[in-house]
Amino acid sequence: MQENILNTIKFPKDLRKVSEKELPQLAKELREFIINIIATKEGHLGASLGVVELTIALHYVFNTPEDILVWDVGHQAYGHKILTGRKEIFHTNRQLGGISGFPKRAESEYDTFGVGHSSTAISAALGMAIASKLKGETNKQHIAVVGDASIASGMAFEALNHAGVTDTNLLVILNDNAIGIDPSVGALKDYFTKVKGNGAKDADNIFEALNFNYTGPIDGHNLHLVISELNRLKNVSGPKVLHIITTKGKGLRQAEENQVVYHAPGKFDALTGDLAPKSNNVQPPKFQDVFGKTLVELATKNEKIIGITPAMPTGSSLKFMMDAFPERAFDVGIAEQHAVTFAAGLATQGFTVFCNIYSTFLQRAYDQVIHDVCLQKIPVIFCLDRAGIVGEDGATHHGIFDLAYLNCIPNLILFAPRNEFELRNIMFTAQEGLELPIFIRYPRGRGTLLNWQNPFKKVEIGKAHFLQKGTEIAVLTIGTMANNALEAIEKLTTLQREKVGLVDVRFLKPMDESLLHEVFSNYKTIITIEDGTVVGGLGSSVVLFASKHHYKNPIEILGVPDVFPEHGTVSELQEQSGISSEKIFIKLQKYL
Numbered sequence: 001m002q003e004n005i006l007n008t009i010k011f012p013k014d015l016r017k018v019s020e021k022e023l024p025q026l027a028k029e030l031r032e033f034i035i036n037i038i039a040t041k042e043g044h045l046g047a048s049l050g051v052v053e054l055t056i057a058l059h060y061v062f063n064t065p066e067d068i069l070v071w072d073v074g075h076q077a078y079g080h081k082i083l084t085g086r087k088e089i090f091h092t093n094r095q096l097g098g099i100s101g102f103p104k105r106a107e108s109e110y111d112t113f114g115v116g117h118s119s120t121a122i123s124a125a126l127g128m129a130i131a132s133k134l135k136g137e138t139n140k141q142h143i144a145v146v147g148d149a150s151i152a153s154g155m156a157f158e159a160l161n162h163a164g165v166t167d168t169n170l171l172v173i174l175n176d177n178a179i180g181i182d183p184s185v186g187a188l189k190d191y192f193t194k195v196k197g198n199g200a201k202d203a204d205n206i207f208e209a210l211n212f213n214y215t216g217p218i219d220g221h222n223l224h225l226v227i228s229e230l231n232r233l234k235n236v237s238g239p240k241v242l243h244i245i246t247t248k249g250k251g252l253r254q255a256e257e258n259q260v261v262y263h264a265p266g267k268f269d270a271l272t273g274d275l276a277p278k279s280n281n282v283q284p285p286k287f288q289d290v291f292g293k294t295l296v297e298l299a300t301k302n303e304k305i306i307g308i309t310p311a312m313p314t315g316s317s318l319k320f321m322m323d324a325f326p327e328r329a330f331d332v333g334i335a336e337q338h339a340v341t342f343a344a345g346l347a348t349q350g351f352t353v354f355c356n357i358y359s360t361f362l363q364r365a366y367d368q369v370i371h372d373v374c375l376q377k378i379p380v381i382f383c384l385d386r387a388g389i390v391g392e393d394g395a396t397h398h399g400i401f402d403l404a405y406l407n408c409i410p411n412l413i414l415f416a417p418r419n420e421f422e423l424r425n426i427m428f429t430a431q432e433g434l435e436l437p438i439f440i441r442y443p444r445g446r447g448t449l450l451n452w453q454n455p456f457k458k459v460e461i462g463k464a465h466f467l468q469k470g471t472e473i474a475v476l477t478i479g480t481m482a483n484n485a486l487e488a489i490e491k492l493t494t495l496q497r498e499k500v501g502l503v504d505v506r507f508l509k510p511m512d513e514s515l516l517h518e519v520f521s522n523y524k525t526i527i528t529i530e531d532g533t534v535v536g537g538l539g540s541s542v543v544l545f546a547s548k549h550h551y552k553n554p555i556e557i558l559g560v561p562d563v564f565p566e567h568g569t570v571s572e573l574q575e576q577s578g579i580s581s582e583k584i585f586i587k588l589q590k591y592l
């Protein structure tokens with residue numbers, strides 16, 4: 001047997017030269033390669049370890065990239081990247097200037113579709129399969145690999161419903177490991193459990209009912225079995241489902257035993273699997289934990305409070321509420337559209353609903369926000385987690401559009417806390433009762449306050465604050481951008497500092513117009529700073545205000561330029577966008 005098979009493989013054509021009996025050894029090497037790099041560079045671990053055999057089998061059996069392989073979400077595609085020309089640069093995964101953590105069309109011809117948000121693979125592969133038919137490419141194979149949590153999403157169902165009435169060469173591989181990031185939920189999960197227990201024959205087969213040729217469930221870690229099934233299915237026409245059972249985190253004991261943590265574990269010891277020790281320094285809390293703990297605190301007194309998350313209980317810390325009040329907290333699975341309208345339904349019946357959704361994933365539910373919530377003035381309380389630049393997940397995940405996409409909708413309140421007190425106080429205020437829906441956006445990660453459990457204080461809706469008064473330049477910030485601005489101001493000389501006023505706008509809607517009049521009347525120059533796209537957010541609203549009231553002061557808008565920022569650390573990307581404290585400092589100096 002060869003010493004290291006992986007070293008002989010750059011592209012799938014090299015893989016296809018390896019004998020089938022050597023493939024289990026290759027699977028071992030590929031796992032070790034992934035573990036060794038992710039242990040120090042961080043990233044999504046469990047999902048990629050779980051599909052090592054499947055990845056090898058797919059590139060072994062199919063003629064990729066001519067045959068088309070689409071990964072759903074793409075967080076499981078590390079093995080795919082390594083076997084398709086990116087082994088030598090895999091250590092740059094998710095780093096500034098490095099390869100993306102998700103399949104990306106610009107990166108490789110093997111990445112047939114850009115992903116990051118879930119449940120798109122079947123639609124995309126079906127589109128490609130129909131295109132092949134229209135072009136007369138009859139031998140081409142189209143494969144979508146989708147997880148058990150992602151296939152439960154509305155979009156995946158829409159695609160299955162369509163595909164089932166086509167005669168396309170489409171193979172859907174259902175990678176069933178019974179978990180998403182958190183344990184999978186819902187009736188479909190129960191159905192998969194039943195299928196696994198009884199065999200597909202005993203249960204009515206949902207895929208066959210949708211006109212798919214169904215095979216499974218089979219052991220997805222049995223390479224020879226997977227290869228033989230893929231070879232067989234290559235010659236079966238029409239839409240097909242191959243249901244494989246895998247273990248998330250396969251091959252690393254801790255990752256198998258603690259699948260939630262090892263979804264994306266941060267740094268760990270590649271040999272033992274132990275997580276890197278946490279720093280002993282006392283740090284401010286994560287906004288997520290402030291949200292989760294504050295919600296429990298409020299829900300203890302207010303029994304009308306309900307919590308909702310679409311599939312992110314751990315990430316959002318809604319888990320705290322699920323543990324404390326299981327009957328009042330719902331993980332609805334990867335179903336952002338449903339989460340929003342479900343929240344609206346509950347709110348119409350007098351419940352006080354906190355619906356926590358990552359900013360980037362709320363994009364999925366835009367119509368529900370407009371049609372089911374704002375148009376009807378239903379006072380749902382939305383907590384938009386991961387607002388602003390999120391870092392290493394990159395372009396698919398930055399929460400940089402919410403200010404713009406919400407700003408243009410009537411009948412809503414849009415607030416961004418600059419610190420933990422502000423988050424707690426607005427949550428308190430919202431559950432006391434508002435006339436309109438409110439969107440509270442805050443970033444991934446830590447706040448700034450060590451003692452954050454302040455007694456609640458009601459927030460006056462639509463009221464902005466001066467954090468410091470000045471004489472020449474007014475800096476208007478929203479959310480945690482106030483902290484970047486404060487750091488920048490700190491770097492100025494005392495004389496310069498006195499010239500700078502700083503306003504925490506807090507509410508993008510409704511805006512504090514009386515404070516804006518004060519700003520435009522007393523300051524020569526206005527600089528706005530937001531951790532969102534420059535088109536349509538804070539800066540745009542300030543410009544509209546100035547135009548409406550005929551103010552002529554120069555206004556400079558700092559924010560994420562009109563491009564998709566890639567991946568890197570939050571500070572690197574803020575620097576790139578011109579909203580880091582250093583870049584703000586340079587900007588201030590220019591005006592002073």
Ligand SMILES: Cc1ncc(C[n+]2csc(CCOP(=O)(O)OP(=O)(O)O)c2C)c(N)n1
Nearest residue numbers: 047116117118147148149150179180181311
């Ligand atoms: C629209 C959307 N909502 C939420 C997420 C966050 N998310 C990423 S992976 C994941 C779980 C996916 O589970 P599954 O499809 O079973 O794949 P596995 O991780 O088990 O391989 C979730 C909820 C996302 N990427 N996209």
Ligand SMILES: CC(=O)[C@@H](O)[C@H](O)COP(=O)(O)O
Nearest residue numbers: 073075116264315386393444
């Ligand atoms: C692949 C995916 O969408 C999630 O795993 C996402 O990366 C989670 O982000 P957080 O780590 O910020 O919760």
Ligand SMILES: [Mg+2]
Nearest residue numbers: 147148179180
């Ligand atoms: Mg899964």
